Amino acid sequence: xxxxxxxxxxxxxxxxxxxxxxxxxxxxxxxxxxxxxxxxxxxxxxxxxxxxxxxxxxxxxxxxxxxxxxxxxxxxxxxxxxxxxxxxxxxxxxxxxxxxxxxxxxxxxxxxxxxxxxxxxxxxxxxxxxxxxxxxxxxxxxxxxxxxxxxxxxxxxxxxxxxxxxxxxxxxxxxxxxxxxxxxxxxxxxxxxxxxxxxxxxxxxxxxxxxxxxxxxxxxxxxxxxxxxxxxxxxxxxxxxxxxxxxxxxxxxxxx
Ligand code: PGA
Numbered sequence: 001x002x003x004x005x006x007x008x009x010x011x012x013x014x015x016x017x018x019x020x021x022x023x024x025x026x027x028x029x030x031x032x033x034x035x036x037x038x039x040x041x042x043x044x045x046x047x048x049x050x051x052x053x054x055x056x057x058x059x060x061x062x063x064x065x066x067x068x069x070x071x072x073x074x075x076x077x078x079x080x081x082x083x084x085x086x087x088x089x090x091x092x093x094x095x096x097x098x099x100x101x102x103x104x105x106x107x108x109x110x111x112x113x114x115x116x117x118x119x120x121x122x123x124x125x126x127x128x129x130x131x132x133x134x135x136x137x138x139x140x141x142x143x144x145x146x147x148x149x150x151x152x153x154x155x156x157x158x159x160x161x162x163x164x165x166x167x168x169x170x171x172x173x174x175x176x177x178x179x180x181x182x183x184x185x186x187x188x189x190x191x192x193x194x195x196x197x198x199x200x201x202x203x204x205x206x207x208x209x210x211x212x213x214x215x216x217x218x219x220x221x222x223x224x225x226x227x228x229x230x231x232x233x234x235x236x237x238x239x240x241x242x243x244x245x246x247x248x249x250x251x252x253x254x255x256x
Contacts, residue, residue: 002211002234002236005042006041006042006230007043007044007216007236008042008238009069009216010240010244011071011102011218011240011244012045012046012048012244013104013241014048015048015245016048016051016245017050018047020051021058022054022055024045024246024247025062025066026058026062028064028066028250031251035251042067043065044067044068044096045066045068045069045244045250046069046070049070052070052090055068056068056095067097068095068097069097069099070090070099071098072085073087073122073123074122075118075121075122077122087122087126087128088126096129097128097170098131099172100133101119101120101134101153101157102174103174103179116153120157124168130169131216132171132172133172133174134153134172135150135175135219136150136175136176136177137149137176138177146175146193150193150196150197150200151196151200154197155204158200158205163205163208166201166204166213167211167213170236171201171213171216172216172218173216173217175193175219178218178219179219179241180220180242181219181220185217185219187225187228190229190232191233191235194217194234197213197215197234201213214236214237215234215235215236216239217235217237217238217239221238221239221253222243226240226256230256238253240253
């Protein structure tokens, strides 16, 4: 046993209005009362910005032990950035985890490694925990560049950070070809890459950080394959997209 607490996170992406979100929390709370989480596990849900306040209130008023997460934030403290949301705003909603550098943002919002690093800084300044996403595309994997791609993303985000800072992070290994495709990595591949992530963290921030940092697997996780990933020693949880949208399916994954 690693002693690291497993974190199962539901990334809703651009799904669920605030009404849907409240119903989701009520259903999940009812399911957790009947079948609670196994010990040593945490859950987080990452609604769109428009549902954060409703989910916060629903979780807090019912004392549901699920952490509130966001899907992104801007790197600036405040300013003339139409449409953006700051880390301060998230902190005030009691957000605990913020996804940073998801491949969909790297792709559709052209987020560079430098932007991802700046967002990581913003989340850390506000005492929230970043879930830093890394992972290779299909072309990169087929060219034998999966490991070097992940290494360079980690280096850009983590170089020069102390063990104290890096050990607080969650790093999600999400191969881009597995996201939303129904074709997950094999548990063996996920374990091997989680080990690579940990080795890179050791190189960049020291062995103590590598022992503490949590590494999630993400990409077509379902209630059928979740347990096989959670059994891997180096995999400390899951980042779940599509299968986190229904409370039933998310609960089955969380308790797998
Ligand atoms: P998926 O998405 O589970 O729908 O593949 C995972 C993610 O993008 O975080």
